[in-house]
Amino acid sequence: MSYTRTIGLGSALRRATFSPKPVRNVPAFRSVIVRRSIQTQSLKPEEGTVILNTQRLARPSSPHFTIYQPQLTWIGSIVHRVTGTGLSVLLYGFSLAYLFAPSTFSSANIIEFAAGLPEWVKVVEKTILAAPFAFHSFNGLRHLTWDTGKFLSLKGAYRTGYAVLGATAITTVALVLL
Structure with missing residues (x-):
């Protein structure tokens, strides 16, 4: 209300608001109202969806990798999701393979296959499994x-993050050397 009083439209707006409808439709009053010069057109739902999808493709991803410094x-968080997804795919993939071909994916066959591999392949495979785990x-x-509710500060988050990286490195080396 203070803005309308500042420009001096308070009483005019009140009169226009509380006046009867026939007075609002007077041609003189209609000429005071500013008309928009925007043209609109009706679209089919499919056309609207196409426009919306092209606008979505132009939006930046979150977090916007070209602006924010990696933290x-x-x-x-991203690596946690990727490792969880990868480990789940391996578990479910092996389980389904064992379900459909139990003689091929039996423990004896897997041990026999792994024993025939070169040592460097075993180390690489162990590392690929041990690090994400x-x-x-x-x-x-x-x-x-x-x-x-602990370590929720920025300093605590970074300390625990570095502790996770250190423990991951030590555990990966230990698991590979087994």
């Missing part, structure tokens, strides 16, 4: 400590 917190496990424990 340990969101990189850790260790990171996902320790980062899961980190999230559980956050659920208790």
